[in-house]
Amino acid sequence: MATPTRVAANQLRRAFAQATVPRSSRSSHSVGLVAYPALKLSENMTTAHKLCAFHSTPSQRPTAHPLCAQKRSYSSRPSEAEHLHHVRTKVTLATLRKLYKRREPITVMTAHDFPTGTLVDKAGIDMTLVGDSLAMVALGYTSTSEITLDEMLHHCRAVARGTRSSFLVADMPFGTYETSPEQAVANAVRIIKEGKAEAVKLEGGRELAPTIARLTKVGIPVLGHIGLTPQRQASLGGYKVQGKTVAKAMALLEDALALQEAGCYGIVLEAVPEPVARHVTNMLSVPTIGIGAGVGCSGQVLVQQDMLGLYGRVPKFCKTYRNLADEIVGALKEYSADVKSGAFPAEEHCYPMPQEELVKFLRTVGQEEAAKVAMEGHRHKVEQKPVAEVAMA
């Protein structure tokens, strides 16, 4: 590889390495940073344009293609950070505090992998939650309690790779924090370090206050969760709305205050009647994030698959914004029909072969007729329209 090429390659690699640290304070100054993937450059590459996949041959692609406006590139090539012309400033706890103070509702959405996390971030959602709901909606387990910490870490990492500005919080799965504060600290540290989350969420009321106090004392931000706590659904007698009696409502309020006292920066209220949730919200000085808890909370959260209509059955409190399960099955059926009928792939989906090689090849394998046709056809094509460029050098 030529020296200038190697130097440039190293610069790119460094630039990309810097670009993949989204959550340090300096990222707020990194507006306009352009990140290129660290390409695996082989010694055989001589053309400089291969350094930058972003500007490589896609621009030289044939314009006759109906989808020519899209960038065409190899799917197993890493996705490139688009030109960050307007990356919003990183959402931090201070940002959430500001929103809360000026009574602007906080938006929260779940994600479970790289694409879902990327899209939530792109949509400008304030907080991304890697919820253990992924146990069921992404992994097909029969209960959220089945997911292990290692599995949560795996998914959290994937979401983190796609998250740049949104504040990232991850659930501590069932069994990782109930035994003792020490256990909770050890596992929360793993979620922050290995999972690359910025905060953790765990379920429980005042009985967890000592544990949460330990976490917040060592600098781990904690999002509380009371009301219907799915990890405990068995002991709650099922997935039932909580806090429907005065006694239960008051207990909920005490739980919320205990969590606030223990240092929670926010509290999720799940499946709670609206007046109760509103009252709890008014009594606290930290934000409440509601799900099935009415509009009186400081913010809202939903499970992404539910609101996109991906999962089939939708809970009462979830508004479906799309019906993607049907969309996707429809698209897959169209693909299937295209393949069965031979409509796909069409010519624009194929790679051409240099004409001489093609003719030689057809002759070599004993297809004289086809070779003749190829020669004629090529001449015909040359006369009619520009020959499609080869995909990659």
Next chain:
Amino acid sequence: MSASAARFATQVRGMLSRTPRSASSGFIACTLRIPQQQQQQQVSAVCVSMQPTVMRSYSTRPAEADHQHVRPKVTLATLRKLYKRREPITVMTAHDFPTGTLVDKAGIDMTLVGDSLAMVALGYTSTSDITLDEMLHHCRAVARGTRSSFLVADLPFGTYETNPDQAVNNAVRMMKEGKAEAVKLEGGKEMAPTISRLTKVGIPVLGHIGLTPQRQASLGGYKVQGKTVTKAKAMIEDALALQQAGCYAVVLEAVPEPVARHITNTLSIPTIGIGAGAGCSGQVLVQQDMLGLYGRVPRFCKTYRSLADEIVGALREYSADVKTGAFPAEEHCYPMPQDELERFMRSISEEKQMVERKNHATGHA
């Protein structure tokens, strides 16, 4: 929960976990919701209805198997039948439970848990970054959603190249722990001995030649393969070697159409093309690409939807709804029994008055 109800619930759960790949048509799944309160003694069984009405239920409740017609399980024999009668074989990638479920629902013949998920699902910069444990994790999730489609999974980079023993060990893990029915691995004639070993011990193997992404560095990048006569002939030899070694089919990736067509005609096992033209026995695409989820789309991929835009649009609508207070609306909330609500509001105002009185008193202290 009563003892009999608990037993029934366990049975249902057992049935659900055993369903993945049996021909279980007409299977009805019910979940029992038995409230602990004494007031509600009746068992409300939630049965999946025949009509496609939207069922409202708690999202963290397990997905229920729908009992609509389940097509017969696609096996190697099915694929052989399709091949013999020259019906193109459809293949699609999946990487988790929902993506696998939808591929199965759409009637796709073969589901591939491809190591492309390293990039499109996990955001790694290369398919070579994914480990076997990660592949097993995703394969299991896809398997939970797959009932009829034939399930094949990629052996990731580094798990089969060292020697045939290593390949056998890891392929066995993929079948046992990953619940796959076959494995795919990249390589031509140099892989024939390894593939022979696998097929001899009963592990079906899907070959893969042409542009092999795990080797893109050594190929000098993601370039179309077999464009010269020499390379094309080498590819034919590779394909024949793989057939000889017992592959049930071979994936041809990024190969000019005439070459792929010739290879297909030379072999007596199916070829599955991707960027290899319509002359193959079947086609495969990466789901995220054809749904327009991943952003940049390869030349050979037809985008059937533009889901990235759809989803960002939907999320933005949600965001706007939350910011304006339009969501949640009343229908999204849980009611409280009227008498409890009144008592609650009264006790709140009483408390408020108490607090005000206290402040007033201390203020004047």
